[in-house]
Amino acid sequence: xxxxxxxxxxxxxxxxxxxxxxxxxxxxxxxxxxxxxxxxxxxxxxxxxxxxxxxxxxxxxxxxxxxxxxxxxxxxxxxxxxxxxxxxxxxxxxxxxxxxxxxxxxxxxxxxxxxxxxxxxxxxxxxxxxxxxxxxxxxxxxxxxxxxxxxxxxxxxxxxxxxxxxxxxxxxxxxxxxxxxxxxxxxxxxxxxxxxxxxxxxxxxxxxxxxxxxxxxxxxxxxxxxxxxxxxxxxxxxxxxxxxxxxxxxxxxxxxxxxxxxxxxxxxxxxxxxxxxxxxxxxxxxxxxxxxxxxxxxxxxxxxxxxxxxxxxxxxxxxxxxxxxxxxxxxxxxxxxxxxxxxxxxxxxxxxxxxxxxxxxxxxxxxxxxxxxxxxxxxxxxxxxxxxxxxxxxxxxxxxxxxxxxxxxxxxxxxxxxxxxxxxxxxxxxxxxxxxxxxxxxxxxxxxxxxxxxxxxxxxxxxxxxxxxxxxxxxxxxxxxxxxxxxxxxxxxxxxxxxxxxxxxxxxxxxxxxxxxxxxxxxxxxxxxxxxxxxxxxxxxxxxxxxxxxxxxxxxxxxxxxxxxxxxxxxxxxxxxxxxxxxxxxxxxxxxxxxxxxxxxxxxxxxxxxxxxxxxxxxxx
Numbered sequence: 001x002x003x004x005x006x007x008x009x010x011x012x013x014x015x016x017x018x019x020x021x022x023x024x025x026x027x028x029x030x031x032x033x034x035x036x037x038x039x040x041x042x043x044x045x046x047x048x049x050x051x052x053x054x055x056x057x058x059x060x061x062x063x064x065x066x067x068x069x070x071x072x073x074x075x076x077x078x079x080x081x082x083x084x085x086x087x088x089x090x091x092x093x094x095x096x097x098x099x100x101x102x103x104x105x106x107x108x109x110x111x112x113x114x115x116x117x118x119x120x121x122x123x124x125x126x127x128x129x130x131x132x133x134x135x136x137x138x139x140x141x142x143x144x145x146x147x148x149x150x151x152x153x154x155x156x157x158x159x160x161x162x163x164x165x166x167x168x169x170x171x172x173x174x175x176x177x178x179x180x181x182x183x184x185x186x187x188x189x190x191x192x193x194x195x196x197x198x199x200x201x202x203x204x205x206x207x208x209x210x211x212x213x214x215x216x217x218x219x220x221x222x223x224x225x226x227x228x229x230x231x232x233x234x235x236x237x238x239x240x241x242x243x244x245x246x247x248x249x250x251x252x253x254x255x256x257x258x259x260x261x262x263x264x265x266x267x268x269x270x271x272x273x274x275x276x277x278x279x280x281x282x283x284x285x286x287x288x289x290x291x292x293x294x295x296x297x298x299x300x301x302x303x304x305x306x307x308x309x310x311x312x313x314x315x316x317x318x319x320x321x322x323x324x325x326x327x328x329x330x331x332x333x334x335x336x337x338x339x340x341x342x343x344x345x346x347x348x349x350x351x352x353x354x355x356x357x358x359x360x361x362x363x364x365x366x367x368x369x370x371x372x373x374x375x376x377x378x379x380x381x382x383x384x385x386x387x388x389x390x391x392x393x394x395x396x397x398x399x400x401x402x403x404x405x406x407x408x409x410x411x412x413x414x415x416x417x418x419x420x421x422x423x424x425x426x427x428x429x430x431x432x433x434x435x436x437x438x439x440x441x442x443x444x445x446x447x448x449x450x451x452x453x454x455x456x457x458x459x460x461x462x463x464x465x466x467x468x469x470x471x472x473x474x475x476x477x478x479x480x481x482x483x484x485x486x487x488x489x490x491x492x493x494x495x496x497x498x499x500x501x502x503x504x505x506x507x508x509x510x511x512x513x514x515x516x517x518x519x520x521x522x523x524x525x526x527x528x529x530x531x532x533x534x535x536x537x538x539x540x541x542x543x544x545x546x547x548x549x550x551x552x553x554x555x556x557x558x559x560x561x562x563x564x565x566x567x568x569x570x571x572x573x574x575x576x577x578x579x580x581x582x583x584x585x586x587x588x589x590x591x592x593x594x595x596x597x598x599x600x601x602x603x604x605x606x607x608x609x610x611x612x613x614x615x616x617x618x619x620x621x
Contacts, residue, residue, distance in 0.1 A: 001076040001094040005033050006101060006152065007132030009139060013076060020072075023140070024049050025065045030139040032069075032080070032089040034148035036096055041086035048142035097130045098152060104130075105159045113558050115566075117166035124163035131156060161192050168196065171249045173203035184213065188220050191233050198233075202240050203249045210240050246568060308344045309561060310371040310396075312362075312386070314378055315349040330377050330553050343561070346371075350378070354385040363389040370395065373564050375557060377401045379489075379515075380458055383408060390416050397569065399560050402551065405573050407459050418573045419560060421551040423460070423535075424467040425577065426585040427513075430533045431471020433546055433587065434509035435479055436595050440529050440544070451482040451502035453521040455489045455514030464513055464535055464549075482507060492520030499524040509546075511535055547587045555582060 004010040009030055011018040020026060031048055032040055046058050055061075066087060070080050077092035091099070104127035111119040135152040136145060160183075167176050180197040187193055194217045201210035214229070214237040221227045228234070239247055311334050334345050346369065350362055363386070366374055374396045376386050383400050387408040390398045398416045405411050405418035434450050450472050454461050469481050482502050488494040495514050499521035502510060510525045512518035513535030525532035526544045534548035556576060563569035576582040 001073070001078060002097075003033060003078070003091075003094055004097045004132070005030060006097045006130050006135050008137045009033070011072070018072065021068065022138075024061075025068060026138070027140050027142070027145065028062070028065045029069055030136045030141070031145050031148070032087065033096065034098065034136065034145070034152070036089050036091055036099065039083050039086045039088050041084075044086070044144055048144050051142060098135070101127050101130045101152075102155070105155050108159050108162050112162045112165065113555060113562075115169070115562050117169045120166035121163055121170070124159050124166075127159050128156065128163070157187070157190070161196070164193075164196050168199060168203070168249075173200040173249060176200040177204055177206075184217075188217065189225070191217070191230055195233055195236055198236055198240065199247065202247055207240060207243070211237060214240075306344045307373065307561075307565060308346075308369065308371045310346050310348050310366055310369060310374045311557065312348045312350060312366075312374065312376045312378065314352060314382055330557065334557070343565075350382065354382060356385075359385050359389060362386075363392050366396070367393055373397050373399065373561065375399045375401060375560060376403075377553060377557070380456070380460075397564060399564075399569075401553065401556050401560070404459070411572075414571050417560070417569055417571060419556050420460075420573060420575050421556070421583040422575045422577045423464050423549055423551070423583055426549045426583060427464045427467035427535060428471035428474075429585045430511060430535065430547055430549060431468040431473075432475040433471075433585075433595070434468075434511060434531065434533055435472045435475030437509060437531050437546065439508040440531055448476075448478070448508065449480045449482065449502075449506040450476075450509045450511065451499075451505075451507035452484070452511045453495050453498045453502070453514055453518060454483065454485045455495075455517055456487055457485045461485070461513060468511055468513075468535070480506075486514055486517055488517045489515035490517055492517055492523070494520070496520035496524050500528075503528050503530055509533065545588065546591065547585050549583070549585055551583050 002010075002012045002015075004012075009020060009026060011020060020029070027049055028045060031045065042059065042062060045062055046054050049062070050058055066080060073080060077094035079090045079092060081088050081090060104123050107123045108120055108127060111123060135149040139145060141149060164176055164180065167173075176196065177200045180193060180200055183193045184190075184197050194213060197213050198210040201207075201213065214233065217233070218229050221229060229237075311330060313330050334347050348362070348366065351358065371393075372395070374393060376383060376398065378386065378400075380403075383403040387400070387410055390410060390413055394415060396415075400408060400410075400416070400418045402421055403418050404420050405413065405416055408418065410416050410418070431450075452465050452468060454465055465483055469483075472479050472481055482505060484498045484502070486494040486498055495512070495517040499510055499512075503524070507530060509531040510521055511533045512521045512525075514521065515536060518534065518536065522532050522534065522545065530544075531546050532544055533546050536549060536551075559576070560569060
C-alpha cells in the first residue's frame with residue numbers, strides 16, 4: 001500500500017487508487033497518518049473532529065471511523081492499534097510520502113551543512129517532487145491537523161531554501177531569479193527568499209532590481225506589521241550598494257558523491273530538525289554569515305597546503321553531565337572535521353583553573369602550532385580568560401563560540417569572530433509554553449505564578465530572562481513572574497534553595513537557566529510536583545520537564561569552519577538564530593492535548609518580532 005498526504009490524501013494498492021470516505025473519517029485518517037507511529041489520544045481525535053462542543057455520541061462515532069479504517073487497511077500492511085488512551089497507526093510495509101520526505105529533508109540539511117551542493121540539489125529536488133499540493137489539502141483540519149500541515153509545509157519551504165542556496169553556490173543565479181520571484185510574491189514576509197532573490201539579481205548584473213526587491217520588502221514589513229527588515233537583510237542591501245567582492249558568485253566547490261553521504265540522519269538531529277520546523281523556525285545561519293560580510297582571511301602558510309584548525313575545550317569530569325554533553329558535541333564535530341579533505345584538526349583541552357600564567361602557556365602552544373583557525377568553545381569564564389590572548393595569535397583567526405566580542409572587550413578586533421547563539425526567541429517560546437500549562441497539582445486552568453532560577457547575571461542571562469518574561473506575558477498577561485539569580489553556576493544546592501522558595505510563594509512553573517546549578521532546581525520541581533523548563537540544555541524534555549532550550553555546538557563549529565574556508569567568515573559578531581541546527585526549544589512529546597498546537601500558533605508571531613526583540617534586549621540592564 002502507498003499512502004500520500006503531501007497534497008490530497010490518497011491510498012493506492014499496486015498503483016490502483018482506493019476509494020476513501022470523505023468528511024470526518026478522512027480527518028481521522030489524515031491526523032493518524034501525519035502522526036504515524038505515534039499515539040494519538042482519543043481526546044485529541046475528538047477535539048480535532050468536533051472542537052470544544054463534541055456530541056454525546058462522539059466516542060462511539062470515533063470507534064466507527066476507526067473500525068472502517070481497519071477494514072481499509074486489512075491485509076495491506078498498515079495496522080491501527082489501540083494503545084493506552086489512544087490509537088497508533090503502524091505503517092508496516094506500507095509507503096508514506098511524508099516519511100520519505102522527512103528522511104530526504106534530513107539528508108538535505110546535513111549535506112547543506114557540509115557544503116555538498118550537488119548532493120543538496122539532487123536530494124532536495126527528489127524530496128520536493130513528492131509534493132502534489134498543500135499537505136492534507138482535502139481534509140477538514142482542526143487545530144492539531146493544521147499544526148501538522150504547517151509543520152510539513154515549513155519543512156518543505158526550508159528544504160527549498162537550502163536547494164536554492166546550493167544553486168546560488170553553484171553559480172546558477174540567473175535560473176534562480178525566475179524561481180524566486182513568484183516565491184517572494186507568495187511569501188513576502190519570508191526574508192530568506194528575499195535575500196536569495198537580491199543575491200541572484202545582483203549576481204545577474206541587475207543591481208537596481210536587487211535593491212528594489214529590498215525596498216519593496218521594507219515597505220511591506222513597515223506598512224503591514226510595523227517592523228523593519230532583519231539586520232541581515234539590511235546588511236545585504238548595504239553590501240549590494242557597496243558592490244562588495246564577498247557577494248560575487250563563488251568558484252565551483254568539490255562535492256561529495258551521493259554514496260559518501262549516509263541517508264539516515266542521526267536520530268537526535270532528525271528529531272530536532274522536525275521539532276523546530278514544527279514550531280515554524282527556519283532562519284538560515286549560512287545566509288547570516290554570508291550577509292554579514294567577508295573580512296580578510298589569514299593566508300595559509302606556503303609550506304602548509306592544509307587548513308589547520310584547533311578546537312579549545314575545557315576538560316571536565318564525566319560526572320559533570322551538562323559540560324560533558326557539550327564537550328561530546330564538540331569532539332563529535334572535531335571527528336567530522338577530520339573527514340574534510342585538506343583539513344587538519346586538533347583538540348586542545350584546558351584545565352578548569354584558568355590562572356593567567358597557565359592561559360599564557362596554552363596560548364604559546366597554540367601559536368607554535370601554526371593554526372589557521374582557533375575555535376574557543378569555552379564557558380563564560382574561559383572565554384574571558386583567553387580573550388586578551390587573541391592579539392598573540394596574529395596568524396590565526398580566533399573564533400569564540402557562544403560569546404559576543406563586544407562582551408569580551410574585543411569589538412573592532414580584526415582577527416576575531418564571536419558566534420553567539422540567539423536564545424531569546426526560544427526563551428520567549430518557553431515562556432509562552434509555561435503560561436499555557438495547567439498547574440500539575442492544582443485545579444486551576446492556568447498557572448498564575450511562574451518563576452525563573454537564573455545563575456550569574458551575565459548579558460546573555462539578562463536577555464534570556466527578559467525574553468522568557470515576554471513569552472509568559474503573551475500567553476498569560478496577568479501571571480506573576482518571580483526572578484532570582486543564584487550567582488552560582490555549579491553548586492546545585494544554591495538553585496535548590498531558590499526553587500523551593502519560589503514554589504512556596506506559589507510558582508506553578510519553574511524556568512531554570514543556571515548551568516549545572518540548575519539540576520538542583522529541576523530536581524526540586526520534579527519532587528514537589530510543579531512543571532519545569534530548562535533554559536540551557538540541562539535535563540531532557542520529558543516527564544515534568546516541559547521543554548529544554550538547546551544549542552547545537554557541533555553545527556556552530558561546522559558553520560565557522562566552512563565560512564572560514566570559503567572566505568565569508570566576518571570579523572565581529574555573528575548571531576546564530578532559530579534553526580533546527582543552531583538553537584531552539586525541544587518540547588516534551590507528552591505535552592497535554594492542544595498545548596503544542598497553541599505554542600505553534602504563537603511561534604510565527606515570535607519569529608516575526610525576533611529581530612526587533614533582539615535589538616531591544618541588548619539595551620536592557
